[in-house]
Amino acid sequence: MRQWLETARDSRWHRPYTELVYQPMLEVMQLLRQNGYKTYFVTGGGQDFLRAYAEPVYGIPPEQVVGTMNATKFSYDAKGKPILTEEPRLLLNNVGPGKPEGIQLMVGRRPQAAFGNSDGDKEMLEYTQAGGGVRLMMLVHHDDAAREYAYGAQSKVGTFPDSLMAEAAQRGWVVISMQKDWKRIFAWE
Secondary structure, three states: OHHHHHHOEOOOOOOEHHHOOEHHHHHHHHHHHHOOOOOOEEEEEEHHHHHHHHHHHHOOOHHHEEEEEEEEEEEEOOOOOEEEEEEEEEEEOOOOOHHHHHHHHHOOOOOOEEEEOOHHHHHHHHHHHOOOOOOEEEEEEOEOOOOOOEOOOOOOOOOOOHHHHHHHHHHOOEEEEHHHHOOOOEOOO
16 A cells, blocks of 8 residues: 555656645644644545555544445464454445444544535535534535546536535535635645
8 A cells, every 4th residue: 555655646647646635625634733623534435545545645643534444354364463354345335324424433423524525425514514513514616627627416536416516505514616716726736
């Protein structure tokens, strides 16, 4: 994993994947941490992969990463050393309704703020908003094909259907337009 992160390059930008991080995302995480909040990375991606990636790139330690997980099995290797082996059995699909389930399983408390970027994050924002007191729910709309990507209801990258935009408006969620609201997307711009 670490070797791949050091050597793999994105085909569009010809940069390491570790450089394809949204500058505004880094800034908001830094601001939250400076004000006493603990930040978590909650993703539909594989938890083990993101745990290797999140700390050097986002400053988020492995225990604060919540992702899709396969089951693991405890056993011993040929020399008697205890090991964990991943099994081909899904333990948590951390997408859609799986996100609040994963948050409860791994964090044990409802978020004060949640940020998403697709319909796979809808339930996490609903769950966050259902908590008492002031909560912040934000969606990043990938609508800048020139500087990043633009996707709507049908996309290979992600899905942001009109129904999600309508729910955001109805529920008072903030929708961030990458095209209109972000001067810079990547740190290297």
